[in-house]
Amino acid sequence: MAGDFEPKILGIFCNWCSYAGxxxxxxxxxxxxxxxxxxxxxxxxxxxxxxxxxxxxxxxDGVLVxxxxxxxxxxxxxxxxxxRRIALLKEMLKQLGIEPERLMLRWISASEGAELVKTxxxxxxxxxxxxPSPLRxxx
Amino acid sequence: MPxxxxxxxxxxxxxxxQSLLDLHETLIDVLPQLEIVxxxxxxxxxxxxxxxxxxxxxxxxxxxxxxxxxxDLHLLKLTRQKCKLLVSYGTCSTYGSIPSLLNLxxxxxxxxxxxxxxxSVVDGRIPDKxxxxxxxxxxxxxxxxxxxxxxPGCPPEPPLIAEAITSxxxxxxxxxxxxxxxxxxxxxxxEVIVLKKVKRDFEGIPEPEKCLLEQGYICMGPATREGCGAxxxxxxxxxxxxxxxxxxxxxxxxxxxxxLASLVDYESVSPxxxxxxxxxxxxxxxxxxxxxxxxxxxxxxxx
Ligand code: SF4
Ligand code: SF4
Ligand code: SF4
Numbered sequence: 001m002a003g004d005f006e007p008k009i010l011g012i013f014c015n016w017c018s019y020a021g022x023x024x025x026x027x028x029x030x031x032x033x034x035x036x037x038x039x040x041x042x043x044x045x046x047x048x049x050x051x052x053x054x055x056x057x058x059x060x061d062g063v064l065v066x067x068x069x070x071x072x073x074x075x076x077x078x079x080x081x082x083x084r085r086i087a088l089l090k091e092m093l094k095q096l097g098i099e100p101e102r103l104m105l106r107w108i109s110a111s112e113g114a115e116l117v118k119t120x121x122x123x124x125x126x127x128x129x130x131x132p133s134p135l136r137x138x139x
Numbered sequence: 140m141p142x143x144x145x146x147x148x149x150x151x152x153x154x155x156x157q158s159l160l161d162l163h164e165t166l167i168d169v170l171p172q173l174e175i176v177x178x179x180x181x182x183x184x185x186x187x188x189x190x191x192x193x194x195x196x197x198x199x200x201x202x203x204x205x206x207x208x209x210x211d212l213h214l215l216k217l218t219r220q221k222c223k224l225l226v227s228y229g230t231c232s233t234y235g236s237i238p239s240l241l242n243l244x245x246x247x248x249x250x251x252x253x254x255x256x257x258x259s260v261v262d263g264r265i266p267d268k269x270x271x272x273x274x275x276x277x278x279x280x281x282x283x284x285x286x287x288x289x290x291p292g293c294p295p296e297p298p299l300i301a302e303a304i305t306s307x308x309x310x311x312x313x314x315x316x317x318x319x320x321x322x323x324x325x326x327x328x329x330e331v332i333v334l335k336k337v338k339r340d341f342e343g344i345p346e347p348e349k350c351l352l353e354q355g356y357i358c359m360g361p362a363t364r365e366g367c368g369a370x371x372x373x374x375x376x377x378x379x380x381x382x383x384x385x386x387x388x389x390x391x392x393x394x395x396x397x398x399l400a401s402l403v404d405y406e407s408v409s410p411x412x413x414x415x416x417x418x419x420x421x422x423x424x425x426x427x428x429x430x431x432x433x434x435x436x437x438x439x440x441x442x
Contacts, residue, residue, distance in 0.1 A: 045401070049393040053433040080405035087410035088396045090167060092419040098440035134438035 007061035007127035016025025016074040018066035024115035145177035149211040151204025155229035158294035210271035219284040230293040235430030239277035292380035319385035321421035324369035362395035392425030
């Protein structure tokens with residue numbers, strides 16, 4: 001059973017770096033796991049913690065937020081905000097009995113298609129180890 | 140003709156009823172206009188006093204508290220059935236409030252803590268006879284029955300209650316104010332806030348006029364609904380959010396967490412330091428609204 005588990009991941013990527021990085025991975029024909037459904041936002045600082053909680057509530061096994069490297073944010077400080085929000089959110093998830101590792105924040109630039117592929121592969125493997133989210137509706 | 144009213148106490152601390160009594164002289168004008176058909180919190184009414192009332196025969200019903208066990212749920216449904224208009228009275232009834240933070244624990248853990256492990260207990264045992272069955276976790280009352288009016292506050296402030304009751308007596312639906320608490324707070328706010336340090340409530344002495352959040356205190360104003368008259372910040376104490384979420388806020392805790400994270404100066408406050416200062420994330424940001432949050436309870440470990 002455990003071997004068949006394919007985690008469902010929501011990727012929330014910033015337009016300027018990580019989404020462009022995903023685009024680059026795509027156009028360079030790099031393969032990455034199909035488990036991630038990507039949503040594009042203008043900035044990782046736009047990622048409202050309510051979106052993340054909603055994704056878990058709807059049964060996501062993991063949420064990957066990706067933005068520009070520190071210092072590179074198109075809007076100057078958005079990624080620093082994201083970093084602090086995610087740190088607090090992980091604590092909130094812990095209190096709710098959800099493994100905080102299910103929420104990941106990574107910096108991926110527009111030229112780092114390969115890094116993006118590696119990150120998603122690692123995340124998928126880690127979630128396979130963890131198993132389905134405890135909030136997944138039992139069918 | 141007096142207006143028939145009933146007050147149902149579910150799982151609660153009685154603080155909301157206490158706040159009603161804090162209306163003092165206003166009660167002298169109001170009471171003669173009311174015919175109280177059930178108020179087991181203050182007089183010896185029994186459940187059958189409600190059960191025998193014809194359905195829809197009570198003009199206004201108030202519920203204080205949430206459903207912690209099957210008896211609470213029975214009384215809540217009964218109250219809805221007997222009343223033309225149902226008012227959710229206080230934050231326990233509206234969002235869950237502080238006692239429903241117990242949603243972070245399982246019933247077994249809670250019972251064991253209270254009846255066996257508490258420091259004052261000697262040879263404790265968990266009562267199992269003549270007690271109603273506990274519900275697994277607290278849900279907001281509105282998930283069980285339909286309400287006509289929500290009057291939040293832990294407890295609701297007397298002027299808010301007076302306003303609501305007097306408009307109900309005039310036959311009008313009270314209109315609650317809808318902005319965020321900061322809009323009614325008299326403290327002085329600047330355009331841009333950059334927090335060099337986040338403080339716990341006991342650290343230092345707040346400046347008398349400046350916005351508390353700007354001074355680094357975790358004041359829930361930006362994520363909270365107005366209506367209490369901003370009593371806490373006016374008295375020098377950061378708002379804890381007891382009026383529940385402000386307009387367009389789905390999850391009060393997530394909203395405030397987000398607001399605080401975006402106000403801190405990233406060069407002065409690291410993510411680790413922020414987490415360390417806040418300490419109890421849910422107890423700080425979702426203190427009054429856990430059952431109404433996007434994820435309303437902890438995922439209890441299955442035995
Ligand atoms: S809302 Fe607050 S004051 Fe009212 S019953 Fe609940 S805990 Fe007590
Ligand atoms: S954050 Fe608090 S102190 Fe500042 S304006 Fe809002 S309610 Fe008042
Ligand atoms: S200031 Fe905040 S905590 Fe105090 S009564 Fe108003 S809403 Fe409640």
